[in-house]
């Protein structure tokens with residue numbers, strides 16, 4: 206396994222993602238929430254000043270005595286919760302000059318002498334509001350012209366308290382943000398560590414499988430996606446180990462099967478070198494050698510076909526084939542062989558149109574008839590017949606009245622290299638395996654029914670489309 210680059214680890218990526226997320230959320234709070242909070246507080250202050258300003262404007266005394274002003278300023282200042290300043294316009298026009306005539310703060314009024322909002326109200330002859338900075342403090346202010354003409358009332362309220370609240374919120378957000386960032390980093394890394402540990406286990410298991418070691422089960426009982434992945438891996442491991450076992454068995458069996466006739470041939474060659482051998486024995490040896498060579502050739506062909514079937518390279522055709530006609534051909538082909546082996550070979554003729562590959566069906570038929578002739582005692586009757594069957598199929602049946610195949614063997618006869626009688630001389634046990642796979646490749650089935658006195662192999666194929674239509678029509682009718 207390659208040492209993992211920590212910069213490429215899922216853990217780091219996940220924690221960074223969480224950090225970016227938290228930082229983003231914090232940035233949003235900072236950029237949107239805090240300014241809007243500040244705006245709202247200022248607006249609320251301005252709104253409260255605006256709401257009292259008209260009334261305070263109307264109730265301002267138009268002349269002296271001094272006590273009247275004193276009373277007014279006190280009342281107005283407490284009503285508005287603001288500093289109240291009254292100006293008189295000395296010079297009006299584009300740039301009016303104002304002079305403070307009353308100030309609730311009683312101090313030096315120099316700081317508000319040139320208040321920009323008061324000047325603006327004097328110039329525009331209408332109420333204005335906004336914020337101004339004075340001596341490092343921000344104020345919410347409302348200025349409006351009042352009677353008599355030329356007087357301006359200014360309400361000025363410090364925003365220090367309100368902005369201090371915003372400052373506190375800002376600080377808290379920063380502190381909470383810093384905490385959240387640290388937490389995101391820790392939690393992200395922790396979570397990622399848990400996940401990466403599981404991922405690493407899977408990676409380790411996959412590496413083992415890649416190295417051809419299939420014996421370690423992959424376990425992850427959790428129900429999340431990683432658990433699912435682990436279970437898929439486990440299924441893959443089991444399947445691969447099955448395939449690997451089958452492959453080993455196949456190679457072992459195949460080499461064993463190849464070795465037997467080769468060994469026999471080698472023995473006969475040695476015997477033939479004996480010069481004292483009479484002509485008759487020599488001829489017998491040669492005949493046996495020819496048989497072994499045939500067996501080798503057949504075996505090589507079978508193995509090649511199986512390899513092609515495994516690789517999915519065996520192409521089968523789906524053409525209309527008359528199984529009845531094909532059964533007759535097979536019967537004729539095997540009549541002499543059956544006769545020589547003291548078997549009766551019977552043909553039951555019938556029409557049975559099917560869809561399939563003529564050559565492959567013949568191959569299956571030959572394997573079945575050969576078996577029926579070879580694995581049954583002399584005197585056995587073998588019947589070849591084709592027929593239309595249920596569910597829009599047609600069948601080719603090879604039946605014999607031999608001793609039958611016992612239940613425990615019947616379950617395995619379609620397996621590669623399986624021989625029910627165990628006799629190595631009879632064959633290599635590939636005939637039925639190939640026949641079965643060919644039948645499936647044509648979209649059909651090959652089934653066995655066997656009891657003492659009757660063994661029947663049935664190749665079932667889809668009937669031709671016109672036959673199927675006819676059957677459907679008759680079902681509907």
Ligand SMILES: Nc1ncnc2c1ncn2[C@@H]1O[C@H](COP(=O)(O)OP(=O)(O)OP(=O)(O)O)[C@@H](O)[C@H]1O
Nearest residue numbers: 576577580618624625626632633634635636637638
């Ligand atoms: N009609 C039958 N009656 C009794 N036993 C049968 C019959 N057909 C097949 N068998 C049994 O099933 C086994 C498997 O048959 P299969 O055709 O696959 O192999 P084989 O005939 O031994 O060898 P191969 O066909 O590869 O030369 C046979 O060895 C035989 O024992």
Ligand SMILES: [Mg+2]
Nearest residue numbers: 576632636637
């Ligand atoms: Mg056979």
